[in-house]
Amino acid sequence: MANKIMDPIGKLMGLRYKSHPWHGVEVGDKAPECITAFIEMVSTDTVKYEVDKVSGYLKLDRPQKYSNVVPAMYGFIPQTFSGKRVAEFCMQKSGKTNIKGDGDPVDVCVLTEKVISHGDILVQAIPIGGFRMIDGEESDDKIICVLRNDAVYGDYKDMSDCPEMVIDRLRHYFLTYKDLPGLDLKVEITHVFGKEEAHEIILRSMDDYRQRFENLELMLREV
Numbered sequence: 518m519a520n521k522i523m524d525p526i527g528k529l530m531g532l533r534y535k536s537h538p539w540h541g542v543e544v545g546d547k548a549p550e551c552i553t554a555f556i557e558m559v560s561t562d563t564v565k566y567e568v569d570k571v572s573g574y575l576k577l578d579r580p581q582k583y584s585n586v587v588p589a590m591y592g593f594i595p596q597t598f599s600g601k602r603v604a605e606f607c608m609q610k611s612g613k614t615n616i617k618g619d620g621d622p623v624d625v626c627v628l629t630e631k632v633i634s635h636g637d638i639l640v641q642a643i644p645i646g647g648f649r650m651i652d653g654e655e656s657d658d659k660i661i662c663v664l665r666n667d668a669v670y671g672d673y674k675d676m677s678d679c680p681e682m683v684i685d686r687l688r689h690y691f692l693t694y695k696d697l698p699g700l701d702l703k704v705e706i707t708h709v710f711g712k713e714e715a716h717e718i719i720l721r722s723m724d725d726y727r728q729r730f731e732n733l734e735l736m737l738r739e740v
Contacts, residue, residue, distance in 0.1 A: 559591075594625055598729045599622070624660065647710055649709075
């Protein structure tokens with residue numbers, strides 16, 4: 518009986534309070550083929566925004582050192598976590614050892630021909646591949662998606678459909694966007710992978726999330 522009472526209460530709280538974009542938004546029942554993505558940044562942003570993990574609000578992370586801007590919508594997949602299973606897959610595919618997950622939700626770039634004026638939005642996206650990025654000794658995969666039903670990119674099914682220029686732009690951004698004075702960061706992209714590996718990373722990150730936050734729903738119900 519308690520659960521039946523709490524379900525409508527939870528829904529009502531969702532109407533009154535903003536859901537946390539990492540924990541309070543569903544990845545979608547068609548994942549990994551189609552996912553919900555939370556967008557933090559768009560291509561017109563000249564500073565880096567990211568979600569504050571505690572409050573769920575967007576915060577200013579840092580101004581970009583150089584003039585490069587993200588070449589697509591950039592954000593993360595809700596209710597994912599780069600943990601043990603994601604790191605194991607990274608080591609399996611890269612041949613590296615001592616890799617761990619970066620402890621964040623999995624990052625996404627979403628390609629679209631539309632001009633989106635700001636972040637802090639949810640979109641429906643189709644994963645087509647990604648970059649196997651390693652930051653120090655941490656797995657920091659970047660999943661590349663197309664906006665669902667996009668007029669230009671909507672027919673792309675795999676990274677092999679993506680023009681080389683677009684891949685090069687994305688690769689350059691991810692290899693340079695963390696540049697800061699005085700820091701010697703060891704960031705590398707070991708592979709560009711296709712749709713099947715993107716799906717595997719998403720599924721593993723969903724499992725990592727459930728293991729990392731297995732008591733979250735119970736905690737919320739007790740509030």
